[in-house]
Amino acid sequence: MRVRGVLGTLAIAGMLLTGGSAKADPNVGCGLGTQLLEGKDGLVMQVLAATTNSIFMNQTFGISSNTLGCKRDQVVTAQHRVNMFTGANFDQLARDMATGRGEALTTLAVLMEIDESDRATFYQLTKDNFVALYPADDVTSGDLLETLEHLMAESPELNRYVQS
Amino acid sequence: MRRSLALLLASAVLSSSTLAVEPTAIDPTKLLETAREQRLAESRGWQVLLHYRPNRTDRGVTSLADSAAFFLAPAGKWNPRGEIEATLEAFAAQPLAGETPARCRFPARWAWLEARLDLTGAGFPTPACPRLEQWLAGLGAAAVTLVFAEAFMNNPASLFGHTLLRIDPAQVAGDPARRDLLAYAVNFAAEAGNDLGALFAIKGIFGAYPGYFSLEPYYEKVKRYGDWESRDLWEYRLDLSPAEIEQLLRHLWELRDVDFDYYFFDENCSYELLGLIEAARPSLDLRGRFSGWVIPIDTVRALVGAAGLASEVSYRPSSETRLRHLIAKLDREEQELARALSDGQLQPDDPSIASLPPEARALVLAVGHDHIRFTYDSRADPTSKPRLLAILGARSHVPVLGEPGPSVGQPAVRPDEGHGSARLSFGSGVRDDEFFLEARIRPAFHDLLDPQGGFSEGAQIEFMELALRYYPERRELDLHEFTVIDIVSLSPRDRFFQPISWKLRTGLETRLLPRRGSWDDLGDALLYRTEGGAGLTFRPFEGALGFVFLDGTLDVASHLEDDYALGLGTSAGLLFGDDADRWRTMLRARVTRFVAGETRTAFSAGVDQRLRLTRRTGFELRVGIDHDFEESWLDVGLFWKVWF
Numbered sequence: 149m150r151v152r153g154v155l156g157t158l159a160i161a162g163m164l165l166t167g168g169s170a171k172a173d174p175n176v177g178c179g180l181g182t183q184l185l186e187g188k189d190g191l192v193m194q195v196l197a198a199t200t201n202s203i204f205m206n207q208t209f210g211i212s213s214n215t216l217g218c219k220r221d222q223v224v225t226a227q228h229r230v231n232m233f234t235g236a237n238f239d240q241l242a243r244d245m246a247t248g249r250g251e252a253l254t255t256l257a258v259l260m261e262i263d264e265s266d267r268a269t270f271y272q273l274t275k276d277n278f279v280a281l282y283p284a285d286d287v288t289s290g291d292l293l294e295t296l297e298h299l300m301a302e303s304p305e306l307n308r309y310v311q312s
Numbered sequence: 313m314r315r316s317l318a319l320l321l322a323s324a325v326l327s328s329s330t331l332a333v334e335p336t337a338i339d340p341t342k343l344l345e346t347a348r349e350q351r352l353a354e355s356r357g358w359q360v361l362l363h364y365r366p367n368r369t370d371r372g373v374t375s376l377a378d379s380a381a382f383f384l385a386p387a388g389k390w391n392p393r394g395e396i397e398a399t400l401e402a403f404a405a406q407p408l409a410g411e412t413p414a415r416c417r418f419p420a421r422w423a424w425l426e427a428r429l430d431l432t433g434a435g436f437p438t439p440a441c442p443r444l445e446q447w448l449a450g451l452g453a454a455a456v457t458l459v460f461a462e463a464f465m466n467n468p469a470s471l472f473g474h475t476l477l478r479i480d481p482a483q484v485a486g487d488p489a490r491r492d493l494l495a496y497a498v499n500f501a502a503e504a505g506n507d508l509g510a511l512f513a514i515k516g517i518f519g520a521y522p523g524y525f526s527l528e529p530y531y532e533k534v535k536r537y538g539d540w541e542s543r544d545l546w547e548y549r550l551d552l553s554p555a556e557i558e559q560l561l562r563h564l565w566e567l568r569d570v571d572f573d574y575y576f577f578d579e580n581c582s583y584e585l586l587g588l589i590e591a592a593r594p595s596l597d598l599r600g601r602f603s604g605w606v607i608p609i610d611t612v613r614a615l616v617g618a619a620g621l622a623s624e625v626s627y628r629p630s631s632e633t634r635l636r637h638l639i640a641k642l643d644r645e646e647q648e649l650a651r652a653l654s655d656g657q658l659q660p661d662d663p664s665i666a667s668l669p670p671e672a673r674a675l676v677l678a679v680g681h682d683h684i685r686f687t688y689d690s691r692a693d694p695t696s697k698p699r700l701l702a703i704l705g706a707r708s709h710v711p712v713l714g715e716p717g718p719s720v721g722q723p724a725v726r727p728d729e730g731h732g733s734a735r736l737s738f739g740s741g742v743r744d745d746e747f748f749l750e751a752r753i754r755p756a757f758h759d760l761l762d763p764q765g766g767f768s769e770g771a772q773i774e775f776m777e778l779a780l781r782y783y784p785e786r787r788e789l790d791l792h793e794f795t796v797i798d799i800v801s802l803s804p805r806d807r808f809f810q811p812i813s814w815k816l817r818t819g820l821e822t823r824l825l826p827r828r829g830s831w832d833d834l835g836d837a838l839l840y841r842t843e844g845g846a847g848l849t850f851r852p853f854e855g856a857l858g859f860v861f862l863d864g865t866l867d868v869a870s871h872l873e874d875d876y877a878l879g880l881g882t883s884a885g886l887l888f889g890d891d892a893d894r895w896r897t898m899l900r901a902r903v904t905r906f907v908a909g910e911t912r913t914a915f916s917a918g919v920d921q922r923l924r925l926t927r928r929t930g931f932e933l934r935v936g937i938d939h940d941f942e943e944s945w946l947d948v949g950l951f952w953k954v955w956f
Contacts, residue, residue: 184697237493237531243681246704247674249714252531255493271713278708285697 416441523574542632653680660706730766741949770802795819
């Protein structure tokens with residue numbers, strides 16, 4: 149199976165080195181380790197911290213929990229933006245995917261550069277496969293993106309968006 | 313041999329010619345003179361970029377910026393001319409290796425001076441600024457929007473709402489998707505550490521906190537304001553040109569890590585944001601009209617009023633607003649199913665839910681899910697996550713795309729269209745058989761009987777209301793009331809939401825007190841009263857609020873026994889009005905048992921009726937009966953009110 153870019157390499161490396169244990173999993177970097185309902189409390193302190201100085205530059209490309217692993221002063225790839233957005237909006241994305249519509253889901257489609265004409269197919273794909281995308285309540289945003297990639301790769305209309 | 317000699321000669325020639333073309337330092341003297349002749353340091357553009365404000369006590373200016381690094385001249389904070397000269401000298405100097413060139417630290421100043429003095433034409437060095445360029449490219453800004461978050465009663469800093477700027481990315485041609493979640497929010501806020509409550513309020517009022525601009529993804533703001541704090545957001549698109557937007561961003565870059573001491577009343581989030589917009593278009597004088605306090609919604613009004621600067625307005629309802637809207641689409645049985653689902657008493661695949669028609673099923677599942685998320689904080693239930701997922705799983709099988717029915721409608725009156733923040737009142741009446749004339753002024757902000765359009769229901773916020781009464785029969789002018797603060801938060805309870813309502817008031821008033829220690833001889837005297845309460849509010853019928861409170865009262869006055877009285881009591885009221893917001897009525901009653909100091913039982917009851925005449929004016933009829941010190945008296949008055 150073809151798995152896209154950085155994400156795929158890390159996933160394979162992670163599985164080989166750690167046997168899939170969450171702690172050493174490199175996929176938790178850059179927002180990918182976010183779980184459902186993660187820290188209304190935790191994020192409050194971080195967002196409050198966002199009003200302080202000296203993190204201006206770092207904040208430009210995302211402040212959500214786990215900026216570890218996100219490129220800072222270097223160029224941030226489109227994949228990083230997908231990762232960060234997914235991690236920061238994980239709860240809303242779950243709701244939108246189950247519903248088949250929603251602002252967060254639309255924004256994800258935009259970030260993944262899916263043409264407007266293919267979006268309805270994309271939304272239907274996430275809705276029909278919701279249970280596969282969110283198999284258990286400890287699913288992480290990294291898991292979600294990986295599963296989503298596999299699903300899109302198998303879809304005739306959408307597989308052109310997941311060439312590595 | 314000849315070849316290497318030739319190479320040696322060539323390199324010698326090259327190195328000498330390299331030495332010959334090493335750039336000499338530019339002499340900025342000529343441009344400094346031009347700057348003086350054109351009085352650039354005194355011009356509006358320079359004053360705005362350096363955030364100078366005229367001093368109150370002399371004819372000089374002081375910059376609001378408090379970081380030394382923001383100024384290139386030693387006394388730049390007070391010296392615009394010295395600062396402009398130091399800036400030109402810094403721009404003229406060759407940048408040192410390893411140091412950020414002045415042009416890259418102050419790109420807005422560069423752009424402004426370039427346009428007036430042609431710095432590149434004069435040979436000023438133009439080193440590249442890769443970090444700045446990368447940042448601007450990453451933002452991809454195509455528009456700027458002012459966002460107003462409505463008032464949040466549970467945080468003193470948020471009582472008057474909050475404003476922030478949103479930097480919007482370009483819409484791809486033909487792509488109708490709203491790109492808000494890919495935008496960035498510019499925010500000015502105090503760095504208050506973990507201070508809370510009264511300490512936070514006091515330090516914030518007196519400028520004890522530094523304030524900074526920050527930038528973060530807009531979706532984080534939507535989560536914070538919309539989800540956690542249940543605040544609706546209003547987004548006002550600003551008509552700034554691409555060049556103006558770029559200047560605004562260049563100025564924002566200059567303001568990184570620059571401290572502006574935060575003063576809750578005047579140098580607050582809204583005031584500093586106006587400074588950013590003025591930097592984009594210095595001909596706009598948005599802050600000049602504020603001399604005293606700055607209320608966020610008034611800054612929105614300044615923008616909306618300023619030559620049509622604000623064009624489109626969007627409304628973004630909070631999670632709570634959206635949840636209430638969904639609940640309203642359910643009938644009573646469906647609401648009970650949703651509530652049971654949220655409580656975990658029903659599973660999503662229960663026949664009572666599965667047998668519903670698809671649209672009703674979609675709504676019940678949505679409400680069940682959203683209610684669990686809404687109440688998650690207070691419950692922190694470990695079964696929440698699996699239950700949420702089960703509900704979403706069931707929802708994904710319902711063949712309905714999106715939420716059935718209409719989406720949340722934009723309220724008829726926008727916050728900037730609400731009544732003016734200040735209010736005057738004039739009238740007359742009778743108190744205990746004595747005729748009086750009354751004049752009242754309230755600088756801020758809104759009470760339960762004021763016209764509701766544009767304001768949150770059940771929220772009363774009053775600061776520094778002053779009332780004077782003149783009793784002609786005895787030719788006495790009284791300070792009738794000076795209310796420092798009067799806040800009431802009425803939040804109705806229902807099947808899904810069980811908030812506590814609360815109130816707090818403190819201030820000076822003139823009341824009938826036993827002046828010579830005897831209850832037979834009551835006369836007007838000053839009293840300082842502080843009272844607070846917690847209670848429950850219900851919605852007995854559409855548009856109405858009914859409430860019951862438990863209150864505590866502390867009075868301090870020299871005419872009371874031991875100079876004070878401490879009381880406990882209860883109060884109740886009914887508040888209602890018409891849909892068209894033309895009139896509002898409040899019925900109220902209260903009893904307090906003073907148990908310490910001057911002990912006794914006191915009652916009061918009354919009706920307040922307001923009638924709106926025009927957009928800015930109205931009438932009030934107030935009828936009250938008081939019983940205290942075993943005496944009863946009537947207090948009736950008719951007043952004309954104007955909001956401005």
